[in-house]
Amino acid sequence: MFKLPKAVCVASLVGALAFSVGQSAHAGEKFGFGETATPEQIAGWDIDIRPDGKGLPKGQGSVADGEAVYEQLCATCHGLFGEGEGRWPVLAGGQDTLTDDRPVKTVGSYWPYASTLFDYIRRAMPFTAPRSLTDEQTYQLTAYVLYLNEIVDEEFVLTDENLAAIEMPNQEGFFVDTRPDVKNARCMKDCADPAKLVVTGTLQGITPVGHFIEGADAPAASHEAQEELEREKEHQRKAASGHEGAAQAATEAPAPLSDAALAGQSVYNNACQACHNSGIAGSPKFGDASAWAPRIKQGMDVLMGHAINGFSGESGIMPPKGGRVDLSDQQVKDAVAYMVESSK
Ligand code: HEC
Ligand code: HEC
Numbered sequence: 001m002f003k004l005p006k007a008v009c010v011a012s013l014v015g016a017l018a019f020s021v022g023q024s025a026h027a028g029e030k031f032g033f034g035e036t037a038t039p040e041q042i043a044g045w046d047i048d049i050r051p052d053g054k055g056l057p058k059g060q061g062s063v064a065d066g067e068a069v070y071e072q073l074c075a076t077c078h079g080l081f082g083e084g085e086g087r088w089p090v091l092a093g094g095q096d097t098l099t100d101d102r103p104v105k106t107v108g109s110y111w112p113y114a115s116t117l118f119d120y121i122r123r124a125m126p127f128t129a130p131r132s133l134t135d136e137q138t139y140q141l142t143a144y145v146l147y148l149n150e151i152v153d154e155e156f157v158l159t160d161e162n163l164a165a166i167e168m169p170n171q172e173g174f175f176v177d178t179r180p181d182v183k184n185a186r187c188m189k190d191c192a193d194p195a196k197l198v199v200t201g202t203l204q205g206i207t208p209v210g211h212f213i214e215g216a217d218a219p220a221a222s223h224e225a226q227e228e229l230e231r232e233k234e235h236q237r238k239a240a241s242g243h244e245g246a247a248q249a250a251t252e253a254p255a256p257l258s259d260a261a262l263a264g265q266s267v268y269n270n271a272c273q274a275c276h277n278s279g280i281a282g283s284p285k286f287g288d289a290s291a292w293a294p295r296i297k298q299g300m301d302v303l304m305g306h307a308i309n310g311f312s313g314e315s316g317i318m319p320p321k322g323g324r325v326d327l328s329d330q331q332v333k334d335a336v337a338y339m340v341e342s343s344k
Pocket of ligand 1: 070073074075076077078088089090091105106107117120121125126127128141145274323
């Protein structure tokens, strides 16, 4: 009875040995996998910009032109003056708060180099469509965010030549720490149980406040305890707003959706839910019939027009195509069909 498994076992062991011997005999040899990256491919990835300006594309953009682009693509989340809508990040202000218990870290109060701003916007913004901006728009937006922070004036034109010379207010707040590293020996056995460690000091602005259990005097000292805490909070949030579950159910329920709506579902998930799932920035919430009823009354043509061309109504700003200018009109129409049919 045991013969067969044993034989298999030995055979596979021999196989494994043979394989590893075979490998070392081929060390240094090429196996024909993959291909050498072309300069174009490397250029596609090599987009970082250094504080001295190395890596910047040639170009320029003015504060004045940046204002229009910012209001169209960024203000719904970051606010007209960079003050941040709802809980979206604040981009301006916060000067002289870095030593407060809750410092407001913004581009102006915290960031050491203007190059990071250009790099970040080009790489990551707008949030729903990273890398969709042209270099010119990126110059314009960088100039405008600097202006919102009163680092440049309204006449300013940012170029690849003057960017490195911009001095950010907190540049001196960053320096190379020359103190020696800690000399504690690493514990290898009989170490303290991390779950029982108590944090006695925290660093202002660095220790996440989430590590402190509300109402308890000891912080969660381990990752496990932290995860437990997050789960608990999530649970409470869900229980408090039964809506979350309702919207979820609407997404999953096998409601008889039209073909257009079915096609629009993935567009919605990719491009629209960031705002509409929870009603951020004044957007009508997905699945919320009372929020949608008056809008639906306008007729599908109006709704689709507003979704494609953008719309500034009483509750907020719907950016053209939700900021995803790469979407076709048809894709946006399908997404609207999906939203409307799911919110009746
Ligand atoms: C849909 C909402 C949304 C839109 C629209 C948006 N952003 Fe953001 N932005 C975010 C979020 C979320 C973060 C934080 C991302 C993170 O930390 O991973 C962020 C972070 C940033 C930051 C870094 C802030 C910091 O201090 O860390 C900058 C700068 C920024 N955005 C600029 C822009 C610009 C310029 C635009 C317009 C082209 C834009 N954003 C559009 C949501 C948005
Ligand atoms: C950055 C946030 C944001 C994103 C992303 C977004 N929307 Fe909106 N949307 C809004 C806001 C805010 C409103 C409400 C504007 C008002 O009535 O003041 C809105 C309103 C709408 C309306 C109702 C318009 C009307 O006339 O009442 C439709 C339809 C719509 N959005 C579709 C979409 C579609 C489709 C997408 C994805 C392709 C999308 N939205 C992505 C913020 C957003």
